[in-house]
Amino acid sequence: MSESREKVLTRVRRALGRGSLDERTCSQLAARISSPPTLTRIDFTEDAVERFVIKARGEAATVARIADDQEIPDAVAQYLKSHNLAAKFVAAPALRSIDWPQHLDIDFGTTRGEHESGVTPCLAAVAETGSVVLLSGVQTPTSLNLLPDNHIVIVRHSQVLRNFEDVWRQLRERDAALPRAVNFVTGPSRTGDIEQTIQLGAHGPRRVHIILVDDTEA
Amino acid sequence: MQFTSADFQRNVTKALNDPHLQQALKRGMHGFVDKRAEAAAAVPEFERLRDEAREIKDHTLKYLDYYLERFEESVIRSGGHVHWAADAIDARNIVLEICRKANARSITKGKSMAGEEIDLNEALEAQGFEVVETDLGEYIIQLAKEPPSHIIAPAVHKTREQVTELFHQHHRALGFEQRQTEVTALVDEARQVLRKKFLHADVGITGANFLIAETGSNVIVTNEGNGDLTSTIPRVHVVTAGLEKVVPTLEDMTVLMRVLARSATGQEASTYTTIFTGPRREGDEDGPEEYHVVLIDSGRTAILETDFKEILRCIRCGACLNHCPVWSSVGGHAYGWVYSGPMGAVLTPLLKGLEATRHLPNACTLNGRCEQNCPVRIPLPAMLRKLRHRQYEDNLTGATTRYGLNVWAYLAKRPALYRLVTNVAARTLFLLGKRRGRFSRLPLAGGWTRGRDLPAPQGATFHSQWRARNSS
Ligand code: SF4
Numbered sequence: 001m002s003e004s005r006e007k008v009l010t011r012v013r014r015a016l017g018r019g020s021l022d023e024r025t026c027s028q029l030a031a032r033i034s035s036p037p038t039l040t041r042i043d044f045t046e047d048a049v050e051r052f053v054i055k056a057r058g059e060a061a062t063v064a065r066i067a068d069d070q071e072i073p074d075a076v077a078q079y080l081k082s083h084n085l086a087a088k089f090v091a092a093p094a095l096r097s098i099d100w101p102q103h104l105d106i107d108f109g110t111t112r113g114e115h116e117s118g119v120t121p122c123l124a125a126v127a128e129t130g131s132v133v134l135l136s137g138v139q140t141p142t143s144l145n146l147l148p149d150n151h152i153v154i155v156r157h158s159q160v161l162r163n164f165e166d167v168w169r170q171l172r173e174r175d176a177a178l179p180r181a182v183n184f185v186t187g188p189s190r191t192g193d194i195e196q197t198i199q200l201g202a203h204g205p206r207r208v209h210i211i212l213v214d215d216t217e218a
Numbered sequence: 219m220q221f222t223s224a225d226f227q228r229n230v231t232k233a234l235n236d237p238h239l240q241q242a243l244k245r246g247m248h249g250f251v252d253k254r255a256e257a258a259a260a261v262p263e264f265e266r267l268r269d270e271a272r273e274i275k276d277h278t279l280k281y282l283d284y285y286l287e288r289f290e291e292s293v294i295r296s297g298g299h300v301h302w303a304a305d306a307i308d309a310r311n312i313v314l315e316i317c318r319k320a321n322a323r324s325i326t327k328g329k330s331m332a333g334e335e336i337d338l339n340e341a342l343e344a345q346g347f348e349v350v351e352t353d354l355g356e357y358i359i360q361l362a363k364e365p366p367s368h369i370i371a372p373a374v375h376k377t378r379e380q381v382t383e384l385f386h387q388h389h390r391a392l393g394f395e396q397r398q399t400e401v402t403a404l405v406d407e408a409r410q411v412l413r414k415k416f417l418h419a420d421v422g423i424t425g426a427n428f429l430i431a432e433t434g435s436n437v438i439v440t441n442e443g444n445g446d447l448t449s450t451i452p453r454v455h456v457v458t459a460g461l462e463k464v465v466p467t468l469e470d471m472t473v474l475m476r477v478l479a480r481s482a483t484g485q486e487a488s489t490y491t492t493i494f495t496g497p498r499r500e501g502d503e504d505g506p507e508e509y510h511v512v513l514i515d516s517g518r519t520a521i522l523e524t525d526f527k528e529i530l531r532c533i534r535c536g537a538c539l540n541h542c543p544v545w546s547s548v549g550g551h552a553y554g555w556v557y558s559g560p561m562g563a564v565l566t567p568l569l570k571g572l573e574a575t576r577h578l579p580n581a582c583t584l585n586g587r588c589e590q591n592c593p594v595r596i597p598l599p600a601m602l603r604k605l606r607h608r609q610y611e612d613n614l615t616g617a618t619t620r621y622g623l624n625v626w627a628y629l630a631k632r633p634a635l636y637r638l639v640t641n642v643a644a645r646t647l648f649l650l651g652k653r654r655g656r657f658s659r660l661p662l663a664g665g666w667t668r669g670r671d672l673p674a675p676q677g678a679t680f681h682s683q684w685r686a687r688n689s690s
Contacts, residue, residue: 005302008461008515012283015523021284029284029466033432036469039274040266042476042486059489110503113417129487138501142450146443164475168468177296178433180498180505181450184491189443191405192483193355193371195378196246199405202354203412204443204490 041128041163048127052160053212055130059187060200061208068213073100075211076119076152083207085150089117094139095154110141111148118148124167125160125210129186132210133167136181145183151205153185156215219337219365223554223566226577233548239375243549246374250540253484254591264480271477272595274470275531279522285431285464286513292434296496298509306336309514313338313423313456314345316510320454322347322420328438328445329353330425331369331534332458332514334556335569338423350415352444354408361388367550367558370482370536375549378404412444422448422506426459427533428474429511432467435495436511439478439488446492455494455506461513462530468493474533477593481535517569526601529564531594538588538598544581553578560588560598567605576614579605637681644675651675 013019021029044051053063066075080087088105096108111118120140124133132153136142145151161167164184171178189204200206222229233239258264278285290300303309309332317325325347327333339360342349351360355373359366361384366372373381381404386397389411398404424445426436436457438445449455465471479485498505521527539545539559550558554575557565563578579602588598609615610623629636651674678686 004304004308007304008302008513008519009283009286011304011515011519012286012461012522015519015527016280016282021281025281026284029281029288033288033466036432036467039270039469039473040263042261042263055486113413131487131491136502136505137499138503141503142446143504146446146450164472165469168472171468178435178493178495180495180502181446182493182495183446184487186487186489186491188489189441190489191354191442193353193358193373193442194376194381194401194404195242196249196371196374197401199401201409202405202442202444203352203409203416203447 041165044128044162048160048162049157049212052125052127052130052155055127056125056132056187056210057130059130060190061130061187061210063210063212065212065214068215069098072098072154072211072213073104077101077104079152079209079211080117080150083150085117088115089119089150089152090115090144090148091119092121092140092144094121095119110143112143113147115148117150117152118144119152119154120144121154122159123182124170125155126162126164126167126184127160128163129184131184131186132208134181134183134185135179136183137179142181142183145185146204149201149205150207150209151185151188152209152211154211154213156213158215219334219340219556221555221570221574223570223575223578226552226554226581229552229554230548230581233552238377238380239549242375242377242380243546245377246371247540247546250483250536254481254537254540255484257480257484257486260486261480264477267473267477268593268595270473271533271593272531274465274473275533275594278465278470279462279527279530282461282464282522285466286461288431288466289429289434289464290513292431293496293509293511294434296434296509298434298496298511301510301512303336303512303514303516306514306516309336309458309512309516310338310341312512313458314341316454316456316508317342317347317421318345320421320508322454324348324350324415324419325421325423326415326419326448326452327351327356328422328424328440328448329356329372330423330458331366331556332425332460333423334366335460336458336514336516338458350412350419352412352416352442352448353440354405354442354444357408357412358384361385365551365556368536368539369534369557369561375551416447416451419448419452421454421456422450422452423456423458424448426457426463426511427478428471429457429459429464430466430468430471430493431464433493433495435493437471437475437491437493439475439491441483441485441489443490446490449492449494449506450504453506454508455497455510457494457509457511458514459511460518461515462518474593478533478535481537481591481593521568524568526564526568526604528596529561529568529601531596532561532565533594534561535593537591537593538596541587541591543583543585543587553581560602561596564596564598564601564605572605572609572612572614576609579603579609637679640679641682644679647675 090111122132191202358373367375428437497509545559567575
C-alpha cells in the first residue's frame with residue numbers, strides 16, 4: 001500500500017501548489033507540536049471542586065462526598081444498598097490496597113459484562129464539564145468503565161482540574177506516550193436516537209456514581 | 219448506497235408527501251436549534267473558539283502533508299498501522315484484507331461517515347462478514363436498509379412507531395415477543411440485542427472525529443458509549459477516516475471538541491470523549507491486539523486544490539442541517555447521498571460531480587443561517603452561489619433558467635427598457651390578480667405555484683414607487 005501513500009502525499013502537495021516542505025518550515029511545525037499554542041479555555045471563577053460537582057450532577061451523575069479514604073468501602077456499600085444492588089462488584093486492581101470489609105464480594109480484574117457494578121479510580125476530573133478521566137492499563141482495565149450497569153468512580157479533591165488543558169499537562173508529565181485509551185466520561189450513557197428523546201442507559205453504564213474524597217489538608 | 223441526487227426534485231415531492239417523515243421531523247427536530255443557541259450563549263468564549271477552530275483547521279490543511287506524516291509516525295511508534303487509501307475502492311480493499319487476515323466472522327461498527335461514503339457495509343457483507351451497526355440510530359436504519367438522513371441523528375426521519383415495527387420484525391426471532399412502544403423499552407431492547415454483538419465481535423470498525431498528529435490517536439465522541447465498546451472488546455480495531463480529520467495536538471483538538479459538542483447537540487461535552495492510541499499494552503487485560511487507521515482521500519485532495527477547500531474544515535456537527543429550512547422540510551434522503559443539508563449540497567457535487575448533483579446547490583434560499591451557525595465558519599452560502607455559477611459556465615443550468623437569466627441580463631443592462639418592461643408587467647399582473655390579490659397558477663411559474671401562491675404586485679414597480687416616494 002506504500003504506492004497509495006506516495007500517491008496521496010503527492011496529490012496533497014500538488015493541491016497545495018508546492019513540493020515537500022523545506023527544513024525550516026518542518027522544524028517550525030515540529031516546534032508547534034512540542035510546545036502547543038495557548039488557545040482559548042472555558043474560563044470560570046468558582047472553585048473547581050464545587051463546579052465539578054454541579055456539572056457532573058447536571059449530566060445525571062450522582063455524587064457522594066466523604067471526608068477521607070477510610071470511608072470509601074462504606075460509601076460503596078451504601079450506594080449499592082440504596083439502589084437494591086448486590087454487595088458484589090468488580091473493582092480495578094488498582095483499588096486492592098483499600099481496606100475492603102469481608103461482607104463485600106469483590107472481583108479484582110476485568111469484566112465481560114457479568115458484573116452488575118464496577119468500581120474504578122480515575123486519573124483526574126475536569127471541572128469545566130463535570131467529566132472524569134479514566135486511563136486504560138494493567139491496574140485499570142477499560143471494560144470496567146463500559147460494561148457494568150453501575151459505574152462507581154472514586155475522585156479525590158486533589159484530582160479535580162479546571163480544564164482539559166490541565167489534563168494534557170498531567171498526561172505528558174506522566175509518560176511521553178498516551179495509554180491505549182483515555183476516556184472522558186460525563187454522566188451515564190444516553191441516546192436521543194428515537195425521536196430525539198433523551199434516554200439514559202444506551203450501551204454503557206445506566207448510572208454513574210462519583211465518590212468524592214476530600215483529601216485536602218485540614 | 220444508491221446515489222439519487224439527480225432525482226432531487228422527485229425525492230423532494232416524495233418527502234413532502236410522506237406523512238411519517240413529516241411527523242418524525244416535527245417531533246425530532248425542534249430541540250436542536252434552541253439547544254445550540256443556549257450553549258453558545260452560555261460561554262462568552264464561544265465566538266473566539268470558533269475563530270480558533272477555523273484557524274486550526276486552515277493551518278492543518280495548509281501543511282497537511284506534514285501532519286499526515288507526523289500522524290503516521292506517531293501511530294507506528296505506539297504499535298499501530300496506517301494505511302493510505304487513494305479512493306473508495308482502495309479503502310474497501312484495505313478493510314476487507316484486515317478482516318480476512320484476522321479470520322473475522324462478526325464485525326461491530328461505530329458510526330463513520332467516511333465508512334458510509336465508501337459503502338463499507340455492503341462490501342463487507344458481500345464477502346460474508348456479519349456487520350452490525352451499534353450507534354442506535356445507525357442500527358435502526360441498518361434494519362430498515364436505509365442510508366442515514368442526518369450526520370449526527372441518522373434515524374431522525376423515523377417515528378417511534380416505525381422503530382417499534384422494525385424491532386418487532388427483527389427481534390422476535392431473538393426471543394423478544396412483545397411489541398415495545400415506549401422509547402425506554404425500545405432502547406433497552408436494543409441494548410440487550412447489541413450487548414451480545416459487542417461481546418462476540420472479532421473486529422470493531424469506527425470512524426474518527428479527530429486524528430491527532432502529536433500522539434497518533436483517533437478521538438471518538440459519542441453519547442451512547444458504542445464507539446468505546448466497539449474499540450475495546452474486539453481483537454482488532456480499524457479506524458476509517460478522511461485525511462482532513464488530522465489536527466496537530468491535543469490542545470488543538472480541545473478547541474474543536476468544545477465547538478463540536480455545543481454546535482451539534484448543545485452539550486458542553488458529549489458523554490464519552492475517548493482518545494485511542496495504538497493496541498493494548500503489555501499486561502493489559504482488554505483492548506484490541508491490533509490497531510489500524512485507514513486514511514481516506516477519495517476526492518479530498520481534489521477539493522484541496524480548488525477554491526472550495528474551506529469545506530474540508532467541516533467537523534460534521536450537523537448544525538447547518540438543523541438550521542436549514544430546506545433540510546427541515548424534506549429531511550436528508552432527498553439529497554440522494556450520504557451528506558445532506560448545506561454541507562451536503564456543497565460536498566456532494568464536489569465528490570460526485572456537478573452534473574448528477576446539479577439540483578443540490580439550487581436547493582437553498584441563501585438565508586445564511588448555516589454559515590451563522592457553522593462552528594468552523596464555512597461560507598456555505600457563498601460556496602453554493604459559486605457552484606451555481608460553475609453550473610452555468612459548464613452549461614448544466616436548465617434551458618428555461620438560462621433563457622430567463624439571459625432575458626433578465628439583457629434588460630438589466632438597458633435601464634430604460636428595464637423600467638418599461640417591468641412597469642408593464644407589474645400593471646398587467648396587478649390587473650389580472652386584482653380580485654384575489656394572489657395567483658395560484660401562472661405561466662412559467664409552475665415551480666413556484668405548485669407549492670404556494672404568488673402574491674400579485676401592487677401595480678407599480680419598486681423603481682417607480684421609490685421615485686414617487688423621494689419626490690414627494
Ligand atoms: S459545514 Fe459547518 S455546520 Fe455544517 S456540519 Fe460541517 S462544521 Fe457543522
